[in-house]
Amino acid sequence: MRRIIxxxxxxxxxxxxxxxxxxxxSAFLNILILANLGYTPADPEPTATASLYLSVPFVALFVAYxxxxxxxxxxxxxxxxxxxxxxxxxxGGAVIALVFLGFVHSLGDADFDVTATNARLAVIGCGMVxxxxxWLSAGRWAGSWRREALLDIDA
Numbered sequence: 001m002r003r004i005i006x007x008x009x010x011x012x013x014x015x016x017x018x019x020x021x022x023x024x025x026s027a028f029l030n031i032l033i034l035a036n037l038g039y040t041p042a043d044p045e046p047t048a049t050a051s052l053y054l055s056v057p058f059v060a061l062f063v064a065y066x067x068x069x070x071x072x073x074x075x076x077x078x079x080x081x082x083x084x085x086x087x088x089x090x091x092g093g094a095v096i097a098l099v100f101l102g103f104v105h106s107l108g109d110a111d112f113d114v115t116a117t118n119a120r121l122a123v124i125g126c127g128m129v130x131x132x133x134x135w136l137s138a139g140r141w142a143g144s145w146r147r148e149a150l151l152d153i154d155a
Contacts, residue, residue: 010079010141010144013137013138013141014075014079014138016137016138017134017137017138017139018064018071018075018134018138019060019064020133020134020136020137020138021071021093021130021131021133021134021137022060022061022063022064022067022130023056023057023060023133024129024130024132024133025060025063025067025093025126025127025129025130025133026056026057026059026060026062026063026126027052027056028125028126028129028130029059029063029122029123029126030052030055030056030059032122032125032126034048034052036118063126063130066100066103067096067097067100067127067130070095070096070099070100071096074089074092074093074095074096074131075134077092078092078139078142078143079142079143080143081143082142082143082144083139083142083143084139084140084141084142084143085135086132086135086136086139088135088139089131089132089134089135089139090128090131090132090135091128091131092131093126093127093128093129093130093131093132093134094124094127094128094131095127096127096130096131097123097124097126097127097128098124098127100123100127101114101120101123101124
């Protein structure tokens with residue numbers, strides 16, 4: 001019974017980490033877009049900073065939707081081979097972003113394709129930031145559900 005509860009708790013931690021990673025990637029993307037438009041921290045526009053409260057969670061929904069399947073594969077690999085280093089998750093986020101870019105390109109829709117080099121690098125950077133924030137919230141304990149208890153009280 002304890003094993004099932006450990007699995008459920010780990011699954012909840014993974015979901016919470018995925019939400020944190022999606023929000024971080026979305027926030028990074030929003031900040032990059034605002035910086036590209038010329039907004040700087042030295043001269044903040046009240047409307048630009050207030051719009052982040054709505055746009056970050058909204059864009060995070062799209063980030064989470066498009067990254068779900070490749071992120072599930074990376075998370076599964078990290079859980080089976082207990083990978084707990086930040087570099088694995090940063091590179092995993094970059095791979096997830098590359099899979100997304102490949103998927104978008106294979107659709108053949110010119111309006112949805114990301115063709116500019118700066119935009120592609122921004123998407124890859126967002127994947128890396130999302131992976132690092134996933135590591136901060138859930139990845140540092142990857143594979144912890146596989147460890148045996150040190151003391152068995154029931155025995």
